Amino acid sequence: MQNNSPPLRVSIIGFGAVGQGVATLLQDLPHVEVVAVADSRGVALTPNLGTLLSRKRAGRPIANSDLTALEVIRTIEHDIVVEVTPTNIENGEPGLTHMREAIKNRRSIVTSNKGPLVVAFHELVQLARENDVALRYEATVGGAMPIINLVRETLAGNRILDIMGVLNGTCNYILTRMAEEALDYDQVLSEAQDMGIAEADPTYDVMGIDTASKVVILANSFFDKNVTYADVAVTGIDRITPDALRLAHQRGFAIKLIGEVQELTVSPKMIPIGHPLNVGGTLNAASILTDHAGEITVAGKGAGSIETASAIVSDILSIQKERC
Numbered sequence: 383m384q385n386n387s388p389p390l391r392v393s394i395i396g397f398g399a400v401g402q403g404v405a406t407l408l409q410d411l412p413h414v415e416v417v418a419v420a421d422s423r424g425v426a427l428t429p430n431l432g433t434l435l436s437r438k439r440a441g442r443p444i445a446n447s448d449l450t451a452l453e454v455i456r457t458i459e460h461d462i463v464v465e466v467t468p469t470n471i472e473n474g475e476p477g478l479t480h481m482r483e484a485i486k487n488r489r490s491i492v493t494s495n496k497g498p499l500v501v502a503f504h505e506l507v508q509l510a511r512e513n514d515v516a517l518r519y520e521a522t523v524g525g526a527m528p529i530i531n532l533v534r535e536t537l538a539g540n541r542i543l544d545i546m547g548v549l550n551g552t553c554n555y556i557l558t559r560m561a562e563e564a565l566d567y568d569q570v571l572s573e574a575q576d577m578g579i580a581e582a583d584p585t586y587d588v589m590g591i592d593t594a595s596k597v598v599i600l601a602n603s604f605f606d607k608n609v610t611y612a613d614v615a616v617t618g619i620d621r622i623t624p625d626a627l628r629l630a631h632q633r634g635f636a637i638k639l640i641g642e643v644q645e646l647t648v649s650p651k652m653i654p655i656g657h658p659l660n661v662g663g664t665l666n667a668a669s670i671l672t673d674h675a676g677e678i679t680v681a682g683k684g685a686g687s688i689e690t691a692s693a694i695v696s697d698i699l700s701i702q703k704e705r706c
């Protein structure tokens with residue numbers, strides 16, 4: 383079937399792991415035109431994506447204009463802003479300003495950035511509705527693991543009673559290794575840091591803050607709540623010992639960091655070893671409890687450049703379909 387509509391014009395704001403993954407995938411996508419790419423140092427207009435990716439990977443500047451990211455969002459004609467700057471759950475910036483301005487200028491948003499959605503979920507949803515644009519954020523929860531669109535679209539005939547999940551790959555990796563090898567928390571954390579699975583400052587992941595952000599997004603999306611990070615009771619994994627994991631295992635349980643959306647809690651919980659939420663390594667998993675379909679569990683990669691970018695591209699394609 384021939385597509386006679388004009389190409390979908392996209393900007394990529396943020397050119398780190400996810401932004402580069404998006405650029406890589408968009409290179410092969412017909413009918414999508416990247417009008418600008420921004421990182422913290424500047425903006426490349428009408429970029430050749432292959433050349434830009436090589437420049438960025440070589441540590442060279444990408445800018446070929448004097449515009450800022452905000453000026454691109456305000457003044458360059460395009461349809462979708464892919465907002466993939468760093469997550470900041472204190473004030474949502476710089477992503478929150480990018481998103482507000484994009485929507486006010488009648489551009490749709492596709493994002494993996496949790497910050498703005500944790501800080502101002504309902505404001506952004508309302509603003510998008512008023513301006514008749516899309517706000518899609520599949521990649522914010524579970525990276526490549528489908529959950530937002532799965533619940534919203536595929537499970538639309540159901541009432542969602544609860545969602546609980548293993549929503550942070552770093553924590554899951556640490557707990558899995560500790561259980562399998564009877565190793566201390568500090569030892570596995572340092573190994574995870576060496577492998578690039580944990581950040582140099584792992585606080586955001588291991589203290590449950592990242593998982594709580596995802597709980598907030600799911601609660602606001604599907605449970606008619608208006609909550610922020612402060613409403614979630616959070617306990618991290620830093621006090622878990624190999625002994626606790628061993629004792630749990632002897633009784634037929636694994637210990638996982640679980641986000642519970644109805645309860646608004648994040649804490650280490652005992653999960654029966656045979657339960658589908660008991661996934662290993664860096665995997666994420668979520669169980670969705672519904673009134674008609676029963677319990678549905680999904681699992682998948684919660685992070686990774688191309689993996690996360692695939693969820694973003696899926697949101698871009700959905701917007702493209704809605705336009706046709």
Ligand SMILES: NC(=O)c1ccc[n+]([C@@H]2O[C@H](COP(=O)([O-])OP(=O)(O)OC[C@H]3O[C@@H](n4cnc5c(N)ncnc54)[C@H](OP(=O)(O)O)[C@@H]3O)[C@@H](O)[C@H]2O)c1
Binds near residue numbers: 451467684
């Ligand atoms: N990585 C994953 O697997 C993953 C998975 C799910 C969700 N996420 C979320 O997706 C977002 C992006 O993640 P990432 O891993 O790609 O982060 P990242 O590697 O740190 O990249 C962030 C990018 O944003 C740019 N940036 C920072 N401030 C900016 C500003 N004011 N204007 C324009 N660009 C700005 C940075 O510029 P410089 O390059 O100049 O530093 C960098 O290119 C984050 O919110 C993260 O939480 C990531």
